[in-house]
Amino acid sequence: MSAPAPAPRARGGVSRARVWSLVAVPLAVIVGSAVLGAAVILLSEPLIPGRQFDPLLWLTAYEAMIQGAIGDPQEWAALDFHSLVSTLVNTAPLVFGGLAVGFGFKAGLFNIGAQGQFLVGALGAVIVGVWLHDAPAPLAIAGATIAGMAFGAAWGFVPGFLKAFAGAHEVVSTIMMNYVAIQLLAALVSGPLKVPRSPQAITFDVGNAAFPVIPFLQPNGHLGILLALIAAVGVWWVLYRTTWGFEVRATGASPDASRYAGMRPRLITVATMTFSGMLAGLAGVCVLLGVTKSMTSSFGTTVGFDSIAVALLARSNPLAIVPAALLFGGMRAGAGLMQIQAEIPAELVDVIQAVILLALVTSPVIRRLLHADTRGSHGTETAASPAAEAAR
């Protein structure tokens, strides 16, 4: 009404500084990790017998990795975008996983069990997918997807419930649930779900339940990519535009104040872990219905663990999770070509990823080193804990 007019302009000015403070640390971390990766290449070169020392091998490696992730102009000219599409395919499950872990962070919960929820999500999708393999595609896809979501949700519900009503710390219980998931998957794939008389522990194909390829994203860009984008916007909307999201963020930022305000932190904990598990389950659905279409006992990349790094890099912001997942997805997609062209093992990607993760976990320290954080310098009241930092 009679509110002062300059407010929006002031906000714009603040947000530029804020954007910088949000981007500065992740950027520094990524560049720093790449430099360390290069150092690893340089240092390990002499260890390989019979190989000429090449001081620029790291450059070749990164070139190959980037080419593997985005392709090159010649391909683009031929309208061949398979490298980019392959990045997107690697990105989609990381978006779901990153959203799962990030949503937990927002409520102050560390869902380290995204890997287990990811595995059982895929398990749910393959069980129902195989069962509905010759049903009409929309029905088969919906059935398998919902099953995967339900499995993941159940896997998140258990630690959430234990946390809320028995005080069991979610980090411990989700890690244990990861092991249960791994063993359960191995048992089912080599037992009841196994194709009879197959020499290999493998399930049947999901048939009609497989995600269709999106026409613009040939050769293998599937429906899951679209779903991941929708999920990112959806989770953002839930967190910032609904009363439930407000409760989740309030509980994460201050459990005491939210209890005082009449919220019920226990129920919110259970609901958050369940929702988080459901999102991680969707990551499993995405890989199973979109890529592998059947399950072997070796199913299970480290999507669930990589998701933690994605969420940390994005500081749990659902929209920032998309670019963060793209970075990791791109590295995964480019690792193959790097291995072929530079003869660097694809595992270098794991090294870089691990360095990023380590750096992010210690990011309050890095923040201080960069002096990126000038808040609270004239008052001790705003001292923020690392956990609150991650939750924000």
Added chain:
Amino acid sequence: MTGQSGTIQAPALEMRGITKRYPGVVANDGISLEVRPGEIHALLGENGAGKTTLMNVLYGLATPDEGQILLDGEPIRIAGPADAIARGINMVHQHFMLVPVLSVADNVLLGEETMANRVFLDRKEAHRRILELGRKFGFEIDPEVKVSALSVGWQQRVEILKALYRNARILVLDEPTAVLTPQETEEIFAVLRRLADQGHSIVFISHKLYEVLAIADRITVIRRGRVVGERRPAETSEDELAELMVGREVQLTVDRGTSHPGRPMLRVSGLEASDDRGHPMVRGVDLEVRAGEILGIAGVAGNGQDELVESIVGLRRPTAGAVTLDGANITGHSPRALNEAGVAYVPADRHRFGLILPFSIADNLVLTSYYRPPYARGVVRDGESIERDARSSVERFDVRTPSVTASAATLSGGNQQKIVVAREFDRELKLLVLDQPTRGLDVGSIEFIHKQVIAKRDAGTAVLLVSAELDEVLEISDRIAVMYGGRIVAVLDGPTADKNDVGLLMATGGTARDGAQIAKASA
């Protein structure tokens, strides 16, 4: 300004033209301060005036952009707290830095281990010095007693002892009386006097005017980072100091008017409650607060007030007894149910309970009402109406902020508390529960909040006020209940209650007879 040339003693400590800038703020703007040997020098100012920054500069925690510090006339640079201590500058913080499970001697030795040789502590020597210092300054204490067994007043003396043990010549005390009863305050003043008489220099930081007048030899008032005046107690008054401090005329005591109590609104009977570890803290409390009156609960912190309040507002389940609101039983109801029934609560710890600091002002204003119209339609929040109402609240409650989307953490303590008050007061209320509503606030904000409380009372709300600040209870309560050891030991008439009587009841609980007598005498 006092004539420099005529002074007999050279200053022990001199800070000249100290300027410290932080991004967007000048925390200290050319502040000069001199403290002579044997002088108690009070530094008076509101929160955020720059007192803490100035002391951080002195303690080596902040580097000044301009200005110098002189110790005995010699310019020095203080590299950090350890350096400051080595030069004889010591600080006693508002929140004690003691380890409760250790003995007095251990606490004194902490960080300053007197070594008999390279490996073992020389406890004998430490004991001897602690006893000697105690004797010298009039507070002998058993070095082997555990700090947790000491009263707050004695814990503070241990802090002072720590400083003296490190050969402090200049002692800075940050709001030393905030946690003390009137009797303890007098005792600590006696100790400080004695220290000064023996040649120590004392910097006494406070925002309590009458205390500053009672103890200081000189008073320096700062406002917004600048020195706005220097006075001697004899030549000034509380009113003048308040005006200097705030920059305008202030009503120090709000005119409480006369109360017109109506029907009983809150009734607590036989209430018992335990703390988180299961110790009984509230042991049979009976209370009645009528519509249109303020009942103040006075008591030394830790006598069950927290548990009593939490039991009334639904944050703690009482183990026995009943709470009724306007005739309806509300024992054990949830905070939300109570909120909807017309109970408002201003918690003591606004950072932990009252606010979510990283959240915006607008979000904090709807913390208890976010789920209902007009702030939500179904599960979807209505950002527009949240912000619109927030702008109106911010204006009416005079919250100083550039925008309602700024986070609560960016505000000063006074403005933060105004948000809590705006949220809790701005509706029809039956019962208003206030727990230390003005803790740590500046004079201007206290005045504002007290006026709001009185207005609420006059509108027919029952007000229950709990405060460890006895002055606050005395100032605005219509009746005063003294809580001791989990019980109400006396109920006195507010306007006529005597400060010393209440202080005595707080400290000792009195016997039931004493309480009745005092109650009678002051009625």
